[in-house]
Amino acid sequence: MPKPRRALAAAVVALVLPLSACGSGGDGGGSTDASGKVEGDITFQTWNLRANFKPYFDGLIADFEKKYPGTRVKWVDQPAEGYPDKLSADAGGGTLPDVVNVSPDLVAPLAKAGLVLDLDKAAGKYRSEYLDGAWASHQVPGMSGTYAFPWYLNTGPLFYNKALFTKAGLNPGRPPKTYDELFADALQMAKKSGGQVATLANVPTFEDFGRYGVTLMNRQGTAFAFNDTKGVELLTRYKELYDAKALDPQALTATPESSGKKFLTGAVAMNPGSALDLDNFKKNAPSLYRNIGITDQITxxxxxxxxxxxxxxxxxxxxxxxxxxxxxxxxxxxxQMSFAKKVAIFPSTAGSLNDPYFTKEDGTDETRVRIAAAKSLKNAVNYTPVLFSDQMKTALRNEVAKALQGKESPKQALDNAVNAADRLLQQG
Structure with a gap:
């Protein structure tokens, strides 16, 4: 089950924009009127879900076909690797399925190409059933409308190593709650350990700028703006951490997997995660598990x-x-509630997060994480704009690396990243 952070390449937009027909119908287009009789054969495509959830989806489809006699749903599942390319090929070849599992960044180029139904028009009566932030996540700047039903959500806490906090003279029962506290604790951790223990393992990402309060785009969705004063301030503070070895020296090339390993081995004191990670800690790092601290995302x-x-x-x-x-x-x-009880994800439907499953403590860390995440999701946002492509993410990461290494000032690096992102946006 992939995290929804993968984007279609800019070339995909160029590929699908000229299309005049697409879809399982094969020849010419369908209707935007969803009020007619529910009948006919449709194809439903998911993203790397068959291996672990086949019984769930088989039952889901059977229930739908029973509710609506005269319908038949063909389910296809695609692997995580190459999924954006598969969508591109289907769009270009006129074989895009009727119903498709997407993330916001994947739906944006297809919506721009006119290949996605606007649900505000076709299914607006259902909008109140979903959390506001979830419904808004599939809206595309510069376009009116909403282009997908929100499905499952995820977020997670920050984990921290209490033993490392204690060694650094920090209170293991009082993890940082603000950015000022985070940066102060990180500098103390690095100083006390002689630069051997970093607090963070990753350079700031686009969502980190969002959580810090940086203005990410203009209101029209026509230009990026994360080189504002707060953006420069955040990168400047990360540069201070990097110089003090409070940011892991390998952060410039880190992946979520490598950062996780650093946390497991005690080379890093804090790392973001989810309830799924607790079982991994228990099995593969029992000493860490005994000293695991759990706190909220800093924002x-x-x-x-x-x-x-x-x-x-x-x-x-x-x-x-x-x-x-x-x-x-x-x-x-x-x-959604049924699916959420099979895997550590959360429903996007209004009221679901008030279910006892997401509110009632049972003394376990797993439940504690689930309850904390569910509470935070009620007013969470997707900070990464649907228009922020993989190429733009690469440009930002490269410029951040130059700033941390002292090759450019934080201001120059972010100016360059914004200019690169704006150029790619215009090309799209």
């Missing part, structure tokens, strides 16, 4: 970052009522 905005998956409807489907009905069925409160 200046009061809103944690939300990862979100969605379910879009192909605007060219020949069976719009059935496709919309099935996309809604997959993401309704009952089915």
């Amino acid at each position: 200046s905005t009061g809103h944690v970052n939300m990862y979100v998956m969605g379910v879009m409807v192909n605007s060219r489907t020949k069976h719009t009522p059935a496709a919309v009905a099935f996309a809604h069925f997959v993401t309704d409160a009952q089915n």
